[in-house]
Amino acid sequence: MFLLILNALLAAGxxxxxxxxxxxxxxxDPFILAMSEEKCYYLYGTGFQGLPNGPGxxxxxxxxxxxxxxxxxxxRRPEGFWADxxxxxxxxxxxxxxxxxxxxxxxxxHTRGTQIxxxxxPQGPFRVHSPEPVTPPDWxxxxxxxxxxxxxxxxxxxxxxxxxxxxxEICARRLSGDLTRGEGDARLLFHASEAAWTGTMGFGQKEExxxxxxxxxxxxxxxxxxxLWSSFGxxxxxxxxxxxxxxxxxxxxxTQSSAPVFDNDGGHGMLFRDLEGRLTLCLHQPNKSPQERxxxxxxxxxxxxxxxTPL
Numbered sequence: 001m002f003l004l005i006l007n008a009l010l011a012a013g014x015x016x017x018x019x020x021x022x023x024x025x026x027x028x029d030p031f032i033l034a035m036s037e038e039k040c041y042y043l044y045g046t047g048f049q050g051l052p053n054g055p056g057x058x059x060x061x062x063x064x065x066x067x068x069x070x071x072x073x074x075x076r077r078p079e080g081f082w083a084d085x086x087x088x089x090x091x092x093x094x095x096x097x098x099x100x101x102x103x104x105x106x107x108x109x110h111t112r113g114t115q116i117x118x119x120x121x122p123q124g125p126f127r128v129h130s131p132e133p134v135t136p137p138d139w140x141x142x143x144x145x146x147x148x149x150x151x152x153x154x155x156x157x158x159x160x161x162x163x164x165x166x167x168x169e170i171c172a173r174r175l176s177g178d179l180t181r182g183e184g185d186a187r188l189l190f191h192a193s194e195a196a197w198t199g200t201m202g203f204g205q206k207e208e209x210x211x212x213x214x215x216x217x218x219x220x221x222x223x224x225x226x227x228l229w230s231s232f233g234x235x236x237x238x239x240x241x242x243x244x245x246x247x248x249x250x251x252x253x254x255t256q257s258s259a260p261v262f263d264n265d266g267g268h269g270m271l272f273r274d275l276e277g278r279l280t281l282c283l284h285q286p287n288k289s290p291q292e293r294x295x296x297x298x299x300x301x302x303x304x305x306x307x308x309t310p311l
């Protein structure tokens with residue numbers, strides 16, 4: 001459908017649509033939403049805060065994961081919105097017929113948190129949905145993702161930042177059924193130190209710490225529950241890791257793979273199925289600005305592990 005629309009526009013003389021290859025798009029924390037109805041993909045990520053009328057988010061659109069149209073503005077800071085900088089890690093989840101963006105925001109007078117936006121279509125415009133961040137208000141948090149459990153209860157899984165706890169945490173908190181608020185206390189799932197390969201980083205702070213980034217949940221073919229997450233090794237290089245829930249539920253306990261699934265200075269990945277149903281990983285690599293680019297890998301589940309093949 002997307003290609004048909006593009007061809008029709010070009011044939012009608014509506015102007016040339018600029019398409020660009022994936023390796024020319026500067027984005028961190030990439031997230032891809034596959035739309036079978038439209039036969040296309042939407043790519044979101046950290047990197048387009050310099051939009052007209054203030055900070056916000058943009059997306060790119062593709063029919064084949066190779067040629068991309070964009071950037072297309074999907075959210076601009078509305079008047080009076082509390083966060084004025086560091087708009088990070090947008091994820092868009094289709095839920096009950098609408099599109100919910102989980103994104104991290106910050107302001108000098110406010111702890112960093114993940115707030116939920118909503119739109120009727122993937123390209124927005126997104127508008128503020130939860131009145132405030134759904135992560136704990138006195139915590140420094142980022143990289144929230146949506147998880148729906150076996151009882152159809154929505155949760156946010158997120159990082160409690162190392163700048164506050166030093167040994168970075170991945171936590172979960174119940175959400176209300178309409179995704180407008182967090183409910184109850186957050187639950188600790190695991191610390192960064194539970195993975196044997198992690199090392200400390202500083203980023204200009206007085207003390208170094210162990211970092212957790214980018215949780216993303218995936219239900220395997222055998223029913224196993226995997227979590228993708230990222231951190232740094234002792235050599236300060238960024239890595240993509242996988243943890244597995246021993247119980248098959250969000251509560252865990254979570255066991256860490258002995259080594260990262262990708263260790264070549266890339267991470268903050270997520271999994272999606274392409275329009276042919278093939279499991280695909282998207283992450284950014286390298287981790288140094290402004291060189292970050294989205295990268296794609298075909299994924300196979302082998303003996304309870306994830307094996308990657310570059311696309």
